[in-house]
Amino acid sequence: MTINIKQYFDYKALKYKGLLRAMFIPLMVMSLMFAVPQSQAEPKNPIINDSHFHLTNYVQKGPTPREFLKTMGDKVGKSALMGLPLQQKWDFFVSGNRVPDYYLESDARLYYYSFVDAALAKQYLALTPEEQNRFDPMITGFNPTDMYATDHIERVLRTFPGVFTGIGEFSIHKEFVSSKIAGHTASVNNRAFHEILKQASEIGLLVVLHCDINTIRNDDKLNPAHYLDVVNVLRKHPKANIIWAHTGLGRYVKPTTNHTELLLNILNDPALSHVYFDLAWDEIAKYIQATPETTRKWAAVINAHPERFLAGTDSVAPRTQEKYFKNYTVHQPLIDLLSNKASRMVRLENYDTLFGDARRKVRDWETRHVAR
Numbered sequence: 036m037t038i039n040i041k042q043y044f045d046y047k048a049l050k051y052k053g054l055l056r057a058m059f060i061p062l063m064v065m066s067l068m069f070a071v072p073q074s075q076a077e078p079k080n081p082i083i084n085d086s087h088f089h090l091t092n093y094v095q096k097g098p099t100p101r102e103f104l105k106t107m108g109d110k111v112g113k114s115a116l117m118g119l120p121l122q123q124k125w126d127f128f129v130s131g132n133r134v135p136d137y138y139l140e141s142d143a144r145l146y147y148y149s150f151v152d153a154a155l156a157k158q159y160l161a162l163t164p165e166e167q168n169r170f171d172p173m174i175t176g177f178n179p180t181d182m183y184a185t186d187h188i189e190r191v192l193r194t195f196p197g198v199f200t201g202i203g204e205f206s207i208h209k210e211f212v213s214s215k216i217a218g219h220t221a222s223v224n225n226r227a228f229h230e231i232l233k234q235a236s237e238i239g240l241l242v243v244l245h246c247d248i249n250t251i252r253n254d255d256k257l258n259p260a261h262y263l264d265v266v267n268v269l270r271k272h273p274k275a276n277i278i279w280a281h282t283g284l285g286r287y288v289k290p291t292t293n294h295t296e297l298l299l300n301i302l303n304d305p306a307l308s309h310v311y312f313d314l315a316w317d318e319i320a321k322y323i324q325a326t327p328e329t330t331r332k333w334a335a336v337i338n339a340h341p342e343r344f345l346a347g348t349d350s351v352a353p354r355t356q357e358k359y360f361k362n363y364t365v366h367q368p369l370i371d372l373l374s375n376k377a378s379r380m381v382r383l384e385n386y387d388t389l390f391g392d393a394r395r396k397v398r399d400w401e402t403r404h405v406a407r
């Protein structure tokens with residue numbers, strides 16, 4: 036059989052049309068799969084909910100929330116999403132071409148970086164509702180020595196309704212950091228700090244507070260420098276749920292020998308029932324696990340008050356799951372000494388209770404105060 040040129044091309048076109056028709060549905064499905072990122076659902080049996088996590092570092096860099104969801108994987112159900120309120124200045128006269136990205140890598144000042152809240156909100160709003168449900172974004176970009184800090188917090192809520200659950204982690208006393216911040220040094224006795232806690236009570240914002248319990252060196256072995264001041268302030272704001280990060284300890288701020296007794300004083304005081312503690316930061320594991328006896332002491336306190344402690348990593352802008360999750364696994368010897376009930380509450384349930392409650396209250400405040 037012979038066919039002319041026109042017939043040949045008609046035949047070819049028909050063949051390709053048929054082929055294209057047959058391929059249409061699989062091609063559409065494939066293109067949808069690649070165009071729309073897969074929503075990352077909450078794992079069924081997570082190990083922890085992370086009450087203390089920083090998406091960005093001291094130079095405002097870090098993974099996107101969607102990248103971080105991959106890092107959380109099936110180990111972490113929900114997570115607080117904190118920026119860092121401070122930016123380390125890259126002062127060329129101090130560092131030259133050596134890039135400082137941590138506050139201990141330069142003598143130059145730190146300054147409050149308010150844009151962090153807008154950047155975080157924008158990233159959160161780009162997630163699917165299912166993904167958003169796994170995060171509790173926190174407002175951090177305010178200066179706690181400024182009477183206008185509350186204006187900033189309210190402005191963030193009004194500009195980005197439906198996003199934020201609380202404020203913090205923000206720092207009052209923090210080893211090396213407080214003295215590096217340009218401007219007035221933060222203090223628990225500053226009225227601006229009281230105004231922030233008052234506002235948190237009124238709106239229902241959950242507060243994550245970093246305040247060292249002591250100075251780095253203190254000859255008084257039983258009375259940490261800031262303990263009483265902090266407790267007195269917390270007592271004045273009973274309606275604000277406050278998580279005292281790391282129980283007031285730090286890389287160099289060691290526990291006094293009576294640290295667990297001081298925690299018990301707070302835990303047993305009905306006027307301080309709104310105060311919680313997180314077990315975040317690998318740096319504090321060295322104190323908890325100093326000896327088998329200290330680990331047992333901490334476990335006894337937590338087993339007696341399991342509703343007052345929360346697991347967290349205090350990981351900063353991690354790029355791998357291994358790096359991220361080791362800030363929690365380092366606490367395994369302590370977790371192993373907790374009762375099943377206490378372990379579940381600390382790792383998972385207290386997060387849901389506290390963050391869930393704050394989420395509802397803040398959404399309610401927004402409904403009443405923010406015109407949409």
Ligand SMILES: [Zn+2]
Pocket residue numbers: 087089204349
């Ligand atoms: Zn932190």
